Amino acid sequence: MNQTAMSALATQVPDFAGLIARLGDAVPKHCILSKIEDTRPYECDGLSLYRTLPPVVILPENEAQIIAVLQACKAFNIPIVARGAGTGLSGGAMPHAQGILLGLAKLNRIQKIDLDTATAVVQPGVRNLAISEAAEPYGLYYAPDPSSQIACSIGGNIAENSGGVHCLKYGLTVHNVLKVRVVTIDGDVIELGSQAPDSPGLELLAAFIGSEGMLGVVTEVTVKLIPKPASARVIMASFASVETAGQAVTNIIATGIIPAGLEMMDKRAVHMVEPFVKAGYDLEAEAILLCESDGTEAEVEDEIQRMLAVFEQAGATRLQVSTSEQERLIFWAGRKNAFPAAGRVSPDYYCMDGTIPRRHLGRVLRAIEEMEDEFNLRCANVFHAGDGNLHPLIMFDSNQPNEVERAEKFGAAILELCVQVGGTVTGEHGVGIEKINQMCVQFTREELDFFCAFKRAFDPYGLLNPDKVIPTLVRCAEYGKMHVHGGAIRFPELPRF
Ligand SMILES: Cc1cc2nc3c(=O)[nH]c(=O)nc-3n(C[C@H](O)[C@H](O)[C@H](O)COP(=O)(O)OP(=O)(O)OC[C@H]3O[C@@H](n4cnc5c(N)ncnc54)[C@H](O)[C@@H]3O)c2cc1C
Numbered sequence: 001m002n003q004t005a006m007s008a009l010a011t012q013v014p015d016f017a018g019l020i021a022r023l024g025d026a027v028p029k030h031c032i033l034s035k036i037e038d039t040r041p042y043e044c045d046g047l048s049l050y051r052t053l054p055p056v057v058i059l060p061e062n063e064a065q066i067i068a069v070l071q072a073c074k075a076f077n078i079p080i081v082a083r084g085a086g087t088g089l090s091g092g093a094m095p096h097a098q099g100i101l102l103g104l105a106k107l108n109r110i111q112k113i114d115l116d117t118a119t120a121v122v123q124p125g126v127r128n129l130a131i132s133e134a135a136e137p138y139g140l141y142y143a144p145d146p147s148s149q150i151a152c153s154i155g156g157n158i159a160e161n162s163g164g165v166h167c168l169k170y171g172l173t174v175h176n177v178l179k180v181r182v183v184t185i186d187g188d189v190i191e192l193g194s195q196a197p198d199s200p201g202l203e204l205l206a207a208f209i210g211s212e213g214m215l216g217v218v219t220e221v222t223v224k225l226i227p228k229p230a231s232a233r234v235i236m237a238s239f240a241s242v243e244t245a246g247q248a249v250t251n252i253i254a255t256g257i258i259p260a261g262l263e264m265m266d267k268r269a270v271h272m273v274e275p276f277v278k279a280g281y282d283l284e285a286e287a288i289l290l291c292e293s294d295g296t297e298a299e300v301e302d303e304i305q306r307m308l309a310v311f312e313q314a315g316a317t318r319l320q321v322s323t324s325e326q327e328r329l330i331f332w333a334g335r336k337n338a339f340p341a342a343g344r345v346s347p348d349y350y351c352m353d354g355t356i357p358r359r360h361l362g363r364v365l366r367a368i369e370e371m372e373d374e375f376n377l378r379c380a381n382v383f384h385a386g387d388g389n390l391h392p393l394i395m396f397d398s399n400q401p402n403e404v405e406r407a408e409k410f411g412a413a414i415l416e417l418c419v420q421v422g423g424t425v426t427g428e429h430g431v432g433i434e435k436i437n438q439m440c441v442q443f444t445r446e447e448l449d450f451f452c453a454f455k456r457a458f459d460p461y462g463l464l465n466p467d468k469v470i471p472t473l474v475r476c477a478e479y480g481k482m483h484v485h486g487g488a489i490r491f492p493e494l495p496r497f
């Protein structure tokens with residue numbers, strides 16, 4: 001990760017034949033792919049704007065094989081990019097042109113569900129939803145629920161500190177994982193965290209969660225399971241402007257209610273998803289809020305009434321409460337399927353992920369609207385409103401001249417606006433390759449130095465997912481924008497932090 005290690009990687013010719021010879025019988029031949037037709041499916045993750053064909057893909061079947069691979073890569077100075085299900089949206093699992101792609105999909109066993117401790121021990125390739133499915137017969141589930149939960153892996157969730165609709169109340173991945181087992185670049189196995197509420201020493205587990213494959217390869221995860229609520233209902237509230245909807249979000253939180261989920265869609269997003277899911281969304285509304293309550297029947301009834309009162313007072317133009325579990329799921333279906341719905345109305349879309357203080361929701365959405373004209377591209381907005389986590393979906397057509405570049409610039413401008421109003425360049429999708437330039441805007445030189453030092457402590461050779469997440473100072477200088485405290489401000493009337 002230091003400049004010397006990175007330039008050594010850039011100039012060397014990787015000896016993949018030597019690497020494979022060294023692996024010998026430690027990794028079966030059928031687990032190693034090098035023909036283009038076999039490696040092509042791994043050239044990108046969910047962020048298909050950026051692609052690199054991996055020279056070699058290795059699909060280990062157990063931890064011993066992962067140890068052998070990491071030791072061999074270290075010996076041959078070959079970079080390693082770990083990959084779960086490849087649903088990441090920031091290019092985190094995009095291969096390295098001179099490295100191996102380490103796919104963890106075959107490590108997909110749920111090893112234990114322990115009812116005494118309400119925990120599950122799973123391998124990294126297990127799908128997020130598969131954990132809840134396995135726990136369901138015992139009335140338990142795993143709370144973080146990314147919209148991609150049908151496909152994404154728990155290893156990827158840990159690397160990205162993934163969130164989801166229900167994370168406002170139940171927390172992100174970092175709040176729901178107790179322990180991880182990790183293979184280091186030296187091939188050592190370490191365990192971070194414990195079953196106890198606190199573990200002695202420095203809190204390395206929290207620092208590891210969200211580290212995007214840069215510190216080690218996760219081989220086992222212990223997650224918390226929680227009881228499924230007896231009841232859940234969702235309010236669908238329409239508003240005549242995004243500002244009033246944004247104010248309603250602030251008011252809900254200000255009353256002390258923590259909804260199980262609190263999501264917003266603007267008019268364009270509603271018009272995009274309604275023909276796809278037919279959820280009965282209000283097509284007249286400028287913004288729709290979905291606000292869920294869960295708990296016992298009595299708790300839910302009481303909370304729903306209090307939420308309805310807040311929405312009425314905030315000026316909701318239409319209010320509807322789900323009357324059955326089926327209806328609740330239909331209300332959510334539009335929000336959860338917003339990304340695929342974007343694929344129906346535009347040849348390409350680019351999903352951004354920034355976070356802002358909730359009180360700026362309305363104004364920031366207006367600023368994004370102004371940017372639509374500047375970049376001559378349309379944008380639909382869906383987001384985890386309760387967390388202030390925006391997901392602008394920029395529509396473009398990669399076959400049209402300059403549209404990719406304009407979409408990238410539009411996305412970068414949104415992220416930098418998030419920093420300007422006191423937010424962050426990522427809420428849950430990670431930095432990967434996509435947001436690496438905006439890290440220069442978010443962090444000071446000193447802060448980036450600490451990131452580098454932490455990375456180096458785990459990976460002194462700079463071999464684990466190199467060139468991602470942490471920008472070099474040279475890169476920041478080339479990008480020409482540094483931390484916003486000293487940088488140019490796009491919207492001077494917005495608060496500056
Ligand atoms: C339609 C759609 C909806 C989405 N909705 C959400 C959402 O609601 N919330 C959300 O947070 N995200 C969402 N995402 C993004 C994505 O699903 C998450 O980031 C997810 O956690 C990625 O998991 P994955 O298994 O696909 O990881 P990958 O994309 O394969 O990898 C992601 C990162 O994890 C690293 N990694 C993977 N496995 C390991 C391992 N075993 N050890 C070390 N590093 C590893 C990779 O190197 C990479 O940096 C969505 C994506 C899509 C396509």
